Amino acid sequence: xxxxxxxxxxxxxxxxxxxxxxxxxxxxxxxxxxxxxxxxxxxxxxxxxxxxxxxxxxxxxxxxxxxxxxxxxxxxxxxxxxxxxxxxxxxxxxxxxxxxxxxxxxxxxxxxxxxxxxxxxxxxxxxxxxxxxxxxxxxxxxxxxxxxxxxxxxxxxxxxxxxxxxxxxxxxxxxxxxxxxxxxxxxxxxxxxxxxxxxxxxxxxxxxxxxxxxxxxxxxxxxxxxxxxxxxxxxxxxxxxxxxxxxxxxxxxxxxxxxxxxxxxxxxxxxxxxxxxxxxxxxxxxxxxxxxxxxxxxxxxxxxxxxxxxxxxxxxxxxxxxxxxxxxxxxxxxxxxxxxxxxxxxxxxxxxxxxxxxxxxxxxxxxxxxxxxxxxxxxxxxxxxxxxxxxxxxxxxxxxxxxxxxxxxxxxxxxxxxx
Amino acid sequence: xxxxxxxxxxxxxxxxxxxxxxxxxxxxxxxxxxxxxxx
Amino acid sequence: xxxxxxxxxxxxxxxxxxxxxxxxxxxxxxxxxxxxxxxxxxxxxxxxxxxxxxxxxxxxxxxxxxxxxxxxxxxxxxxxxxxxxxxxxxxxxxxxxxxx
Numbered sequence: 001x002x003x004x005x006x007x008x009x010x011x012x013x014x015x016x017x018x019x020x021x022x023x024x025x026x027x028x029x030x031x032x033x034x035x036x037x038x039x040x041x042x043x044x045x046x047x048x049x050x051x052x053x054x055x056x057x058x059x060x061x062x063x064x065x066x067x068x069x070x071x072x073x074x075x076x077x078x079x080x081x082x083x084x085x086x087x088x089x090x091x092x093x094x095x096x097x098x099x100x101x102x103x104x105x106x107x108x109x110x111x112x113x114x115x116x117x118x119x120x121x122x123x124x125x126x127x128x129x130x131x132x133x134x135x136x137x138x139x140x141x142x143x144x145x146x147x148x149x150x151x152x153x154x155x156x157x158x159x160x161x162x163x164x165x166x167x168x169x170x171x172x173x174x175x176x177x178x179x180x181x182x183x184x185x186x187x188x189x190x191x192x193x194x195x196x197x198x199x200x201x202x203x204x205x206x207x208x209x210x211x212x213x214x215x216x217x218x219x220x221x222x223x224x225x226x227x228x229x230x231x232x233x234x235x236x237x238x239x240x241x242x243x244x245x246x247x248x249x250x251x252x253x254x255x256x257x258x259x260x261x262x263x264x265x266x267x268x269x270x271x272x273x274x275x276x277x278x279x280x281x282x283x284x285x286x287x288x289x290x291x292x293x294x295x296x297x298x299x300x301x302x303x304x305x306x307x308x309x310x311x312x313x314x315x316x317x318x319x320x321x322x323x324x325x326x327x328x329x330x331x332x333x334x335x336x337x338x339x340x341x342x343x344x345x346x347x348x349x350x351x352x353x354x355x356x357x358x359x360x361x362x363x364x365x366x367x368x369x370x371x372x373x374x375x376x377x378x379x380x381x382x383x384x385x386x387x388x389x390x391x392x393x394x395x396x397x398x399x400x401x402x403x404x405x406x407x408x409x410x411x412x413x414x415x416x417x418x419x
Numbered sequence: 420x421x422x423x424x425x426x427x428x429x430x431x432x433x434x435x436x437x438x439x440x441x442x443x444x445x446x447x448x449x450x451x452x453x454x455x456x457x458x
Numbered sequence: 459x460x461x462x463x464x465x466x467x468x469x470x471x472x473x474x475x476x477x478x479x480x481x482x483x484x485x486x487x488x489x490x491x492x493x494x495x496x497x498x499x500x501x502x503x504x505x506x507x508x509x510x511x512x513x514x515x516x517x518x519x520x521x522x523x524x525x526x527x528x529x530x531x532x533x534x535x536x537x538x539x540x541x542x543x544x545x546x547x548x549x550x551x552x553x554x555x556x557x558x
Binding site: 440441442444445446447448449450451 | 491496497498499500501502503506532535536538539541542543546
Binding site for chain 3: 026029032034035036038083085086111113135136
């Protein structure tokens with residue numbers, strides 16, 4: 001693939017801050033923002049075949065305002081002009097969009113590399129062979145347990161098998177270096193070695209990421225998030241085994257334990273990354289799908305580049321942040337006050353500690369008065385299917401022994417329980 | 420070979436107020452997976 | 459004689475940007491992305507960006523440094539930076555068939 005260098009395709013920005021340091025560290029430069037994201041997440045659809053308990057995008061039902069194929073192609077064209085080299089495509093489940101494979105090829109043909117995140121449902125042997133023969137495409141399989149019991153508890157019955165089948169197909173097709181992406185929870189933090197072994201078995205690279213209380217995650221966060229002592233276990237494991245393990249820089253809040261983990265150790269939201277959602281809304285990051293972090297809409301606000309470069313929300317994020325009490329903590333330079341999405345969705349103030357602050361300030365804050373914000377958007381299915389994870393069944397009312405009867409049920413006796 | 424330029428990989432001793440130029444000041448590798456806020 | 463892994467001075471060598479690498483300007487320099495090995499490198503000074511862009515058409519590395527206005531006292535640091543780019547295959551020796 002020939003790559004052309006286009007130094008003059010970007011418009012000159014007249015609103016660039018004049019106080020950007022000339023030779024600051026890279027992190028300092030990034031905190032002032034860039035003319036284009038380094039990487040971004042693009043959720044193609046809110047439709048999903050699964051109903052994971054902790055879904056960050058509250059996916060399930062397709063939004064009727066989803067971008068059309070042509071609109072998606074225009075987005076890719078713009079990403080190419082902006083020289084965004086790499087996009088992470090997710091959802092919902094992106095492969096259930098009928099035009100997914102076309103858009104994948106379109107992106108690759110327009111100098112935009114793709115990693116797509118999937119539960120594996122459409123990764124057949126044939127698709128795996130196609131992927132193995134295509135350059136500039138990476139595949140990331142979601143898995144949240146090294147065993148069916150642990151995984152399916154949050155992702156639904158059969159989801160472990162689906163993921164393994166996809167990994168098997170990819171391996172057999174000669175696809176090299178797929179990713180297995182794990183959200184670390186209270187229940188799977190004991191399985192880190194097993195996850196690594198799984199990755200090795202399928203010729204894949206393990207990726208561990210942080211559970212954020214975002215989307216449906218807000219409802220299950222109290223039960224699922226790692227306990228303080230488990231964070232230490234995770235941190236120690238990453239220090240010892242992390243050379244071949246990716247993290248998406250999602251554990252920079254653990255830098256308070258001592259040594260920083262590899263990565264920028266920086267909240268990238270609105271500075272080096274952002275989210276494009278299925279209807280063209282742009283958010284600071286995929287864990288912050290809420291009006292408070294909504295930067296604009298690429299259909300109504302002049303396109304993605306316009307939103308990225310001129311959104312007031314992003315300008316705000318690219319100015320020095322006030323971090324309140326955290327700035328006096330000796331670990332602030334390392335943890336930077338943690339994850340703003342984690343703070344927001346647990347009702348903690350932005351200028352206070354992360355809810356999982358390793359120094360314990362977060363626990364104290366959680367015990368105080370707080371108001372947890374409701375979700376701005378919920379694309380969850382209104383009636384559960386057979387894919388509903390056990391966890392969601394158990395956290396619903398205990399007196400329910402079966403899913404609620406659909407309003408569309410034809411049998412007049414549906415739901416009738418004789419005494 | 421006569422050469423006026425110092426041949427060294429050590430950073431130059433800086434004049435007061437001048438930043439020292441090292442390879443680290445010029446180039447930095449970043450992991451494509453190393454940015455928070457991405458799937 | 460191009461020699462990616464050794465410590466001979468590069469000044470007389472000929473190099474070029476690898477074909478799979480894209481260079482994107484940034485306010486402080488440039489972002490270099492290698493589509494093949496997925497490596498991402500930031501060039502943190504506009505002068506280094508100018509040197510890298512000029513490699514392919516310059517007589518040698520020395521000429522690229524001179525053309526970019528890099529003070530001679532900084533050439534060692536720039537060479538070290540170019541070595542790091544070479545290690546990531548961001549730049550490659552220009553002469554084909556050179557001794558490995």
